[in-house]
Amino acid sequence: MSETLNRLRDMARPDRVFDFMVPDRSPVDVRHGPILYMEDVTVSFDGFRAIDRLNLTIDDGELRCIIGPNGAGKTTMMDIITGKTRPDSGQVWFGSRHNLLRLSEPEVASLGIGRKFQKPTVFEALTVFENLELAMAGDRRVWATFMARLDHEGRARLDEVLETIGLEAERDRRSGVLSHGQKQWLEIGMLLMQRPRLLLIDEPVAGMTEQEMHRTANLLNRLAGQQSVVVVEHDMGFVRSIARHVTVLHQGSVLAEGSMDAVAADSRVREVYLGAEEERHA
Numbered sequence: 001m002s003e004t005l006n007r008l009r010d011m012a013r014p015d016r017v018f019d020f021m022v023p024d025r026s027p028v029d030v031r032h033g034p035i036l037y038m039e040d041v042t043v044s045f046d047g048f049r050a051i052d053r054l055n056l057t058i059d060d061g062e063l064r065c066i067i068g069p070n071g072a073g074k075t076t077m078m079d080i081i082t083g084k085t086r087p088d089s090g091q092v093w094f095g096s097r098h099n100l101l102r103l104s105e106p107e108v109a110s111l112g113i114g115r116k117f118q119k120p121t122v123f124e125a126l127t128v129f130e131n132l133e134l135a136m137a138g139d140r141r142v143w144a145t146f147m148a149r150l151d152h153e154g155r156a157r158l159d160e161v162l163e164t165i166g167l168e169a170e171r172d173r174r175s176g177v178l179s180h181g182q183k184q185w186l187e188i189g190m191l192l193m194q195r196p197r198l199l200l201i202d203e204p205v206a207g208m209t210e211q212e213m214h215r216t217a218n219l220l221n222r223l224a225g226q227q228s229v230v231v232v233e234h235d236m237g238f239v240r241s242i243a244r245h246v247t248v249l250h251q252g253s254v255l256a257e258g259s260m261d262a263v264a265a266d267s268r269v270r271e272v273y274l275g276a277e278e279e280r281h282a
């Protein structure tokens with residue numbers, strides 16, 4: 001009896017938000033500023049400063065490319081945003097309401113920050129459709145309990161994502177037989193099923209053919225606007241084809257920021273990175 005009472009009391013709490021009332025978009029508040037705000041972030045590993053007073057701002061709907069030499073801190077920066085690594089100092093905010101440094105990795109993910117690592121990790125034994133369906137499972141449990149319309153909504157979302165990633169014709173194929181590029185798009189689709197607000201994508205075109213790169217550029221351009229996209233990439237041709245705004249990281253902080261043409265003309269950037277990249281590809 002007391003358990004029932006407690007439950008009722010709990011349900012009547014004015015601050016309680018029921019699962020079925022949680023909006024299907026992340027509650028991030030971007031009305032007064034950027035979607036991601038990092039200020040003076042520093043992290044050291046055994047005394048070595050991998051991130052050194054880093055300041056970075058990403059606007060809502062922006063597509064940003066992050067470039068920089070090996071060891072510049074790009075991966076560590078992503079790890080800090082997703083809650084995998086805790087900085088020693090600084091601030092990291094998701095919109096104006098969520099202090100990411102107070103949240104665990106799953107909490108950060110559930111706020112709408114999706115991360116794609118370099119290697120695709122789709123379930124190869126399952127079809128494209130089943131992979132996407134699985135990626136939606138979290139949403140489905142909530143809705144299925146309260147509304148019978150989930151199946152319809154879920155299917156509509158799935159069709160929408162299939163169209164976005166250009167894999168409609170592959171829908172019932174086992175994902176193990178897809179090309180490398182198709183697996184990468186499928187994994188991006190799996191993230192999209194959760195309706196993220198910010199996508200962090202690590203080296204999406206490594207190992208892709210020219211044609212696949214071109215399609216990936218179109219996909220990322222299409223995603224921007226609907227969500228913010230941060231891409232870490234070493235392929236400068238690709239970066240040039242998608243980036244309106246580029247951030248160059250070096251020794252854990254921002255060395256330069258601006259259009260691709262502006263950063264490519266910056267002598268400091270050429271010295272630490274682009275000059276070496278051009279030689280590598282000559």
Ligand SMILES: Nc1ncnc2c1ncn2[C@@H]1O[C@H](COP(=O)(O)OP(=O)(O)OP(=O)(O)O)[C@@H](O)[C@H]1O
Binds near residue numbers: 045068069072
């Ligand atoms: N867990 C860790 N322990 C010790 N050192 C680390 C750790 N993680 C990163 N580092 C160091 O921090 C620096 C930044 O590494 P990070 O992987 O973030 O660079 P990056 O820009 O992603 O490089 P790449 O382009 O090669 O992926 C490197 O010198 C790296 O060796």
